Amino acid sequence: MPLDIRLPIGAMLGLMGLLLAGYGLLGDQAIYARSLGLNVNLIWGSVLVIAGAILLVLGSRRNRGGGATDRG
């Protein structure tokens, strides 16, 4: 693979997650009446940050190690 796809996807999800979670923390809380009272921006943003981080770790570990391939 010329570029490990997990790196850009991890970075993108992480960045989107940060934006969402940041807004969830600092923004107007009244808008969450729509989402049944749940601060979905904060909750789901945090999930995306974690998911992004996992993808980044997996992607960069494989690149540095070089050996651990998932080819069959």
Add this chain to the structure above:
Amino acid sequence: MTLSILDWTLMLVYFAFVLGIGFTLKRHTKTSADFFQAGRALPAWVCGLAFLSANLGAQEIIGMAASGAKYGIATSHFYWVGAIPAMVFLGIFMMPFYYGSRARSVPEYLRLRFDEKTRAFNAVSFALMTVFSSGISMYAMAKLLQLLHILDAPFKALGWDPSYIFHTCIAVSALVVLAYILFGGLSSAIYNEVLQFFLIVAGFLPLVYLGLRDVGGWSGLTRDLPVTLTHAWRGFGDPGTNAMGVEVFGLGMGLAFVLSFGYWCTDFLVVQRAMAADSMAAARRTPLIAAFPKMLFPFLVVLPGLIALSARPMAGGEVTPIVSSAAALPAQGLIPYKVAESTGQVVRDNDGRPVRDYDLAVPVLLLRYFPTGMLGLGLTALLASFMSGMAGNVTAFNTVWTYDIYQAYVRPTASDAHYLWVGRMATVFGIAASVATAYVAAQFNNIMDVLQLVFAFVNAPLLATFLLGMFWKRATGHGAFAGLLSGTAAAALHHGLTIPIGAAAGVKGGWIAMLHRYPSEMAQNFWTAIYAFSACFAVTVAVSLVTRPRDERELVGLVHSLTDKPRDERMAWYLRPVTLATIVLAATVLLNVVFF
């Protein structure tokens, strides 16, 4: 609908990554094999997710939710019955011939196995169809963005004429797709399909969660909705007792066999993803890996349709911000009624019941449950699936055009650099033709319906040709070609002689005579496919038997009985295609039992 800066930022992040991926891949795209086949260097899971997403365009997502609202959870048949078995068959039985032969495309396999005319027939019809589909996708996106009034506020702020919104959507999507395919070819398209997969899950999982929570979970849905909508197999013994108007045989033979195997096992758009894998084993695993998320996707794409039928508008909030007329407000659920533009009246069916605008199920749900922020993410996911749906078609087009039309019939012996250049030009041409298609679609809806019908006729018999080609060494080129022509003719004839109940003669059928009425359009489609397949099968066998067979030595690697079986014994058990196939089939059966 007005979006906030946060929503716009999320969309811009997506665009930046899409273009960034394309730009990074540019350095690695040096040969035509890099451009058209992704260098055959991708791991199975990447190809698998791309295989899944290539088919998961936004029309699919919007359409599946619409069918979910219309036909209920039985819509999952398009996944559980109409996709999983075919994907398993492709991985276990057919992939060895696609990947193992020297073919670089599906039409090229037909040339190796049969002859030039069979390849040419398939290549030309396929190339036209991809351009057409990508144009339709572009049109649907522009139409949806216009309908949701997403761009109204920014256009106003910039002082631009709002009548240019449609053109702007077309132009921007065309340019973005053009840029990333020109840079990275098939790799770029595949990477973006994987990206889209993650975005769809990220955008739709919380939507389904919030919706289900609001309507009281699955038990809430079964309480609110008619029993036929919440059971996958209720009423399928007779076409009169289920909303789809089909019976088990039509479903099993038409959808599960002919249509589903015909699409998943022969359509180069999806098969190309598996052919980009880095080894034979990875290529065979590609559709099997795709089958796992595919099996669960009804929960992401069909369930929203059911939720939208049952959910209530927010207390004190606007009901459905999309509809302009109060007449369109639904009595139950969130999906508005269709309103005729000319009269402002609600459209009613033959029985006088108001018709819902089912395609709005996903948009109304996004607007109901997602606040600023998540709304941007949800729309970005939709946008991503529009773009990658387009890109998938364009990459399949440029490959077939360059290898199967240009190299085959225009300039057979040129340098690799020349074909790479032709591929890039074909990309520009393919996208330009898609834009033209989008405008034709905007002008003349009927032409599009007719074209779609013609492609359906051409595609319907293909499965018989491939099955006989791969599993019967006696099948000949003349047989295959004659079979394809008769299958297409049989499809057209059947369509011309039958009509679904309640339709007028014309593009819906009955344009020759009316010999039979089907309870629904879907039943008619299934039976058209069954007749086309049978005609192609019979004629291919008959003509093959009276024409000269090919030397068996030429067919090694192309036909099942003359090719060594792939050896899986040395692989870890969880990597073996047969293990994956068994697990996914068992799980699919289980899902059908649970939702019986």
